[in-house]
Amino acid sequence: MRPLLELKGVSKFFGGLAALVDVSFTVNEGEVVGLIGPNGAGKTTLFNVINGFYKPSKGEVYFDGKRISGLRPHRICRLGVARTFQVVKPLQRLTVIDNVMASAFLRSPSRQEALERAEKILHFVGLYEDRETVSKNLPLGKRKKLEIARALATEPKLLLLDESFAGLNPKEQAEMIETIKKINREGVTILIIEHHMRVIMSISNRVVVLNYGEKIAEGSPQEVASSPEVIKAYLGETAVA
Amino acid sequence: MRGLVPIAGIILLALLPLVGLSTYMMHILILVIMWSVIGMAWNLLGGYCGQVSFGHAAFFGTGAYTAGILYLKLGVSAWWGFPLSIVVVGVMALIIGFICLRLRGPFFALATLAMGEVLRVTAENLRGFTNGTLGILIQKRTWVEKTWYYYIILAIAVFTFLLIRRLVNSRLGYYFLAIREDQDAAESLGINTTLYKTVALLISAILTGFAGVFYMNYMGYIDPEIVYALHDISIITIMVVMVGGVATFWGPAVGALIMVLLAELIRSLPRIGTAHQSLFGILLILIIIFLPNGIVGDFPKLKTILRRRA
Numbered sequence: 001m002r003p004l005l006e007l008k009g010v011s012k013f014f015g016g017l018a019a020l021v022d023v024s025f026t027v028n029e030g031e032v033v034g035l036i037g038p039n040g041a042g043k044t045t046l047f048n049v050i051n052g053f054y055k056p057s058k059g060e061v062y063f064d065g066k067r068i069s070g071l072r073p074h075r076i077c078r079l080g081v082a083r084t085f086q087v088v089k090p091l092q093r094l095t096v097i098d099n100v101m102a103s104a105f106l107r108s109p110s111r112q113e114a115l116e117r118a119e120k121i122l123h124f125v126g127l128y129e130d131r132e133t134v135s136k137n138l139p140l141g142k143r144k145k146l147e148i149a150r151a152l153a154t155e156p157k158l159l160l161l162d163e164s165f166a167g168l169n170p171k172e173q174a175e176m177i178e179t180i181k182k183i184n185r186e187g188v189t190i191l192i193i194e195h196h197m198r199v200i201m202s203i204s205n206r207v208v209v210l211n212y213g214e215k216i217a218e219g220s221p222q223e224v225a226s227s228p229e230v231i232k233a234y235l236g237e238t239a240v241a
Numbered sequence: 242m243r244g245l246v247p248i249a250g251i252i253l254l255a256l257l258p259l260v261g262l263s264t265y266m267m268h269i270l271i272l273v274i275m276w277s278v279i280g281m282a283w284n285l286l287g288g289y290c291g292q293v294s295f296g297h298a299a300f301f302g303t304g305a306y307t308a309g310i311l312y313l314k315l316g317v318s319a320w321w322g323f324p325l326s327i328v329v330v331g332v333m334a335l336i337i338g339f340i341c342l343r344l345r346g347p348f349f350a351l352a353t354l355a356m357g358e359v360l361r362v363t364a365e366n367l368r369g370f371t372n373g374t375l376g377i378l379i380q381k382r383t384w385v386e387k388t389w390y391y392y393i394i395l396a397i398a399v400f401t402f403l404l405i406r407r408l409v410n411s412r413l414g415y416y417f418l419a420i421r422e423d424q425d426a427a428e429s430l431g432i433n434t435t436l437y438k439t440v441a442l443l444i445s446a447i448l449t450g451f452a453g454v455f456y457m458n459y460m461g462y463i464d465p466e467i468v469y470a471l472h473d474i475s476i477i478t479i480m481v482v483m484v485g486g487v488a489t490f491w492g493p494a495v496g497a498l499i500m501v502l503l504a505e506l507i508r509s510l511p512r513i514g515t516a517h518q519s520l521f522g523i524l525l526i527l528i529i530i531f532l533p534n535g536i537v538g539d540f541p542k543l544k545t546i547l548r549r550r551a
Contacts, residue, residue, distance in 0.1 A: 051429055077431035085429075091422035102415040106431040109412060154431050 001028040003062075004189050005050065005081075005158055010059035010069075012045055012213075019045040020213045022059070027158070032180070032190045034204035034221070036197075038233055042213040043193045044086055047160050050191075051083045052076040064157065078106065082156035084147035086163045086193070090135040096146060097122065097131040103153040118153060125149045125179055141172040148179065152188075159183065161192040165199050177203055201225070209233070251399055258388045267387035271459065273494075273501045274394045275452050279474075280481040280493025281401050282448035287479070288488035289409055290441035291421025292342070295350045296357030298474035300446040303333050304453025305468040306364060309377035312457075314370075319379060322454035330450030331443060338442045342435065345424065354471065361469030376464025383458065390459045397455065398494075401448050406490055408444070417441055449478075472518060480521060484528055486535030495536050 005027040052073035061069040100118035209217040211233040308322025341352040419427040485496025
């Protein structure tokens with residue numbers, strides 16, 4: 001197994017607030033790694049550091065053997081890291097197909113190529129029928145799919161998914177699990193932030209747990225679920241005793 | 242069929258002077274077309290790329306002064322302003338972009354507004370270079386007749402229209418829209434937002450500069466109050482696009498037609514004619530409330546309203 005993403009002692013401070021403290025872990029090629037933790041644990045901050053929105057205050061991020069911390073987000077995306085947002089950010093007044101095309105242009109400079117690529121991806125995530133819909137009129141479930149479609153259009157090696165399941169009904173959740181498994185089978189490595197334990201347990205090879213910006217556990221889903229540290233972080237002191 | 246409409250329009254416009262219009266009518270037409278150019282240029286940056294500039298007078302004025310100073314200081318024809326303005330206005334746009342494009346939304350708008358005013362005050366005070374508030378007068382204009390001026394500004398307008406349509410339908414156009422809709426999303430999807438915002442500003446500025454060069458040659462007189470004016474240039478530019486339709490191909494031309502005619506009409510009214518600025522302000526408020534997408538953008542809505550009346 002080849003390490004694709006390596007975090008080495010990453011810390012991020014906002015003034016006196018330590019959002020991330022000395023976080024280190026590795027994501028190997030082909031894996032699905034879950035990133036969990038209570039609210040405010042620093043999960044999204046960690047994504048923002050990996051994707052280049054924030055420069056780490058300390059430590060380094062390596063992708064595919066190359067140091068990426070300090071690069072601008074568009075450069076990091078070009079290297080093969082794509083992300084979705086917890087609060088979906090579709091290009092509101094554009095149609096679904098135009099949304100996906102805007103990112104497909106990254107690897108296919110011609111309009112025709114970008115269009116074909118975008119259509120293929122919309123088939124893949126199951127949004128093809130909605131391709132001419134203006135994206136602000138989409139229901140939340142489809143907007144989450146659109147986020148993923150847009151990220152896939154940049155042909156990433158690593159996909160960062162930020163709560164792609166939040167707000168979905170059980171049927172949509174089941175579909176989303178299938179989509180993510182399908183993406184992974186195509187050879188895309190995935191790091192996913194998720195609150196639904198059922199989802200995390202069913203799709204992750206490994207799980208990393210953050211609490212107050214620190215990594216408190218890492219291992220297989222079963223190991224992590226039975227770790228006293230993790231139970232304490234989620235349920236409080238008394239639950240452990 | 243639809244592709245033929247612009248061609249037919251251009252042919253019609255090209256034949257117009259042959260009808261034998263009065264000098265005054267020709268003047269109005271020239272102004273409408275010039276404002277269309279400025280509106281289209283602004284629309285690329287403000288409408289498609291979402292960077293609302295309140296300082297396009299900076300580029301209009303710099304274009305005009307490039308032409309004027311060539312004539313004043315070097316004794317060269319002010320028409321040479323066209324090639325030279327590409328460099329001068331381009332550099333000006335890069336400097337303004339470097340300062341303003343790191344700001345977003347209203348902060349960008351305010352910063353551009355300030356830049357326009359800075360240039361106006363600078364032009365007023367660099368007397369040795371710009372003649373200050375005395376302005377620059379071209380002693381002998383190239384033509385007394387308006388026909389050639391009309392064809393020149395029409396050619397610039399056609400060029401601007403085709404260039405912008407081509408850009409908007411290309412990869413660049415998608416990038417501009419992505420930046421307008423969500424800059425963070427665009428950046429994280431591999432779009433170099435700083436670069437493409439600068440490209441939009443550069444093209445928009447140079448095209449606006451062309452209108453300025455034309456103005457110097459056509460009117461034969463400029464001063465800082467005229468070409469660097471906040472109210473008469475920067476704000477009217479925004480109004481032209483807002484009235485016509487933001488991020489539409491034909492909006493600026495429609496807006497220019499309405500604004501120029503309206504300005505002429507209001508100015509000719511007794512008594513309230515001097516209050517044309519206030520009337521424009523009221524018009525803008527009404528447009529924003531009832532036709533937020535402008536006349537072209539809200540055309541379907543406008544049609545249903547009119548039909549219901551009838």
